[in-house]
Amino acid sequence: MTMTATVPAVVEAASGADQDGALAGLRWAVTRDLRLAMRSRAELGVQLLFYVIVVALFPLSMTPERNLLATMGPGVLWVAALLASLLSLPRLFASDHADGTLEQIALSPYPLEALIAGKVLAHWLTTGLPVALLAPLLALQYYLDGESVAILVAGLLLGTPILSLLGAVGAALTLGLRGGGGSLLALLILPLYVPVLIFGAGAVDSVRAGLGATANLSLLGAGLALALVGTPFAAAAAVRIALD
Amino acid sequence: MEARSREYSGRASLPPLTCHKSGNEPPLIIRCAGSTPPQKGAQSRLHPDLPLPMLEAHDLAGRRGHAELFAGVGFRLAPGEAIVVTGPNGTGKTTLLRMLAGLSAPAAGEIRLNGKSIAPFAPELRSSVAYAGHLPALKDELTAEENLTSLVHLAGANATEPALRAALDAVALGRKRTLPARVLSAGQRRRIGLARLAVLRRPVWVLDEPVTALDSAGVDLLARLVHEHLDRGGVAVLATHQLLGLEPGRVQSLVLGG
């Protein structure tokens, strides 16, 4: 077998301004991770199915009394969303770490923070967003009225990205550790996530009590802003530490 | 040796290297004759924006956990030179190469690229070094072509489809380019990595056991790529036991654990 022609060179994009680098890096990570997720659709389906089953378990395990269910509903839906996300978090970095791609990602000229943000965005689009969109359907089992459901979904739309962002930090910190996938990861990020849970479920509770959800939702929004700014840097630092 | 800038005319006009194998038992020696003389006319230099590289290591020490693997490692590579790192298993070859790629910090000592001391993950390293580690960095679910495109884009390069297809053709994966990486053999997966190296034209190559899983044709290809890279003025650090027919004048040897 002869290898004859010289492999043609490719002109590299000039390194350019960091802005361009960050957005391009984000785009690279989102498109690649979404493509990979679409090729493993079954895995995503399983997670959503888990969410649906957990939510359905509670009315089955108790007396399906209307008021009781309506009081518990927001909490159950939030906790189930949390558990479903936790299931998928180790996947964020584990596959890339196992086949050596994570090293190439860390060595890319694009900022690692942007690449990680892209991965987190793809993770949320395949985990948190479907959970938030399914919630109205599942809330039917809990006899929640329309306004409560709307606040529930709004809260989930703000809270599930926070979970993905915090989860990225946890997943990066526990990269490659024995048993680090599940329980250690949960132990690390659950304490950080509890305020989100409290405000998210609390928003629905205050609406049902007639108090309005603005305060709770604003706090969730502030939490999301803080997480958006801080966690990519923490996760990038954690990835570099894990690769060291 | 002063820095030389080799310039070539056109893209596919290099005469093919003729490589002969001698002997059938290891170490497999490949001698390649016909290295390219400089030709007039400016075209694809190593990389349009980056200078010809000078890589230096001073007094590097590496450790894993509490065990010290090596200490006092130093070398200097001028453009066009390579260094081959050998040594028994466990002496820290991979650790050293990862330091040079910028993945981990040395326990002691300093690495300099073009005279500037650099830290792990430094931006200069990330745009100048092409690192190939033990694992081929391929996603099973993506096809060979998609993998190559993805890796090349990750490195910040604008790759056109024809260019990438030509690259896969050159490594004899043209007909397999639409197959998912999962069904490719280990040697074929390695060749995707070779295509990436050739396409990116980074000044510094750090290759950890690049010969793994390659058949003799693949080794020939690797030898040729390294040769061309050095001819263009690049530098290379290789951890390998296979001689690649590099001229004694341009390759240094580093033995760890000796």
Added chain:
Amino acid sequence: MALNWTRFASPASFYPLAGTMIPWFGWGAAVLTAIGLWLGFAVAPTDFQQGEVYRIIFIHVPSAWMSMFLYVVMAFWGALLLGFNTRLSGMMAQAIAPTGALMTFVALWTGALWGRPTWGTYWAWDARMTSELILLFLYFGIIALRQAIGDSRRADRACAVLSLVGVVNIPIIYYSVQWWNTLHQGASVKATGASMETTMLAGMLVMSFAFWFYAIAVVLVRVRAIMLERERGAAWVAALAEVKA
């Protein structure tokens, strides 16, 4: 006389310094505890609302303060490690975590004991107690992460990142009582003046210093043990009197 503090950044010089500091802080803690307990249990008057049982605040409040303060200090050492990469920073952060967890546990436990006779329940999910519980789990997470990572350098840096991410929780705990009007009383000790009886205040402050000295002493003992373990191959360790024996 200006001391060159960076001289003490190396474990070899910090080890003997810590050794001389430990007895001072240890005895200081003992003395302050004695004074504080005397103030709290013998001198301070009976609270007309809660009776004698309120006296548990002389342990509860200082331990709660210390639990938050120690976390911030630990996060600070973590930041130093990430910024300056000194070995001592990692060791100090490692030494603080168990004591911080203990303080949090004491705060929760004494809080529960206080809550039972006062509010009728050992536990209520009010803002401050929940936040303190979260703090306990943050400490546990850091300790668990350190145990899970074998390599001490990676463990130091990973725990530093984790503690810095968690430090956001501290203001939340501190201000949670203002943000929710729940069972806990508002801060009785403000910067401008105290709204409590003077002897109660004195007792709490003395106990706070007592806990602080105790924490310093224990952390220094622990960090010396960590140093010996991590640097066991080094020449200065072999030359120590206690190692030679």
